[in-house]
Amino acid sequence: MKRVILLGPPGAGKGTQAQALQARWGVPQISTGDMLRQAVRDGTALGRRAQGYMNAGEYVPDDVILDMMQERLARPDAARGFVLDGFPRTLAQAEGLDRILERLGVALDAVVDLEVPEEELVRRLSGRLVCPECEAIYQRDTQPPKTPGRCDRCGAELVEREDDRPEAIRRRLEVYRSEAEPLQRRYREQGLLHAVNGMGPGDSTLREIERSVDAETAR
DSSP, X not given: XXXXXXXXXXXXXXXHHHHHHHHHHTOOEEEHHHHHHHHHHHTOHHHHXXXXXXXXXXXXXXXXXXXXXXXXXXXXXXXXXXXEESOOOSHHXXXXXXXXXXXXXXXXXXXXXXXXXXXXXXXXXXXXXEOTTTOOEEETTTXXXXXXXXXXXXXXXXXXXXXXXXXXXXXXXXXHHHHHHHHHHHHHHTTOEEEEEOSSOHHHHHHHHHHHHHHHHTO
């Protein structure tokens, strides 16, 4: 069983690596973004609460996120382990996650921090294309669609998000750093944090993540 958090700035490849780990380890990839969208689609009580904030362009409050995470981690498939993709985002969320895990009687095995230089993040994100229908993500240079401008999955026309323009990306990265530093310090003090170079090919990054987690769980 492996219970792991993947940290890293926007564009570091958390989603790609989390999906690979899900396939390799047979545990669920849990992303708060995916979780929120699913709750809204399902029309759950928490989904309706979250949708009000999302429609207003506001962050969904920590208490709503943590209630959703409590429900998700209590499902049978997460009993065998999980990969948290970009959660927790703040120190308050990390403290809330600790309480959830304590109630479930489990503990984290490792926290992996994907490190990528800012200029590379800007390059990756400014070339990102998103499908407005099925939410698939492409990158013009490294992961282009088979048909230019069209989603491989559903055929919809791909779009560039406003927040994927260079000036907006730099602002997002600045916000990320201010939130990430307390998290990194917290998990470093707990002996759980492992920095992994996110610049290499996807397979080599995956192997480095697995080595870091295996070293932690072997203690």
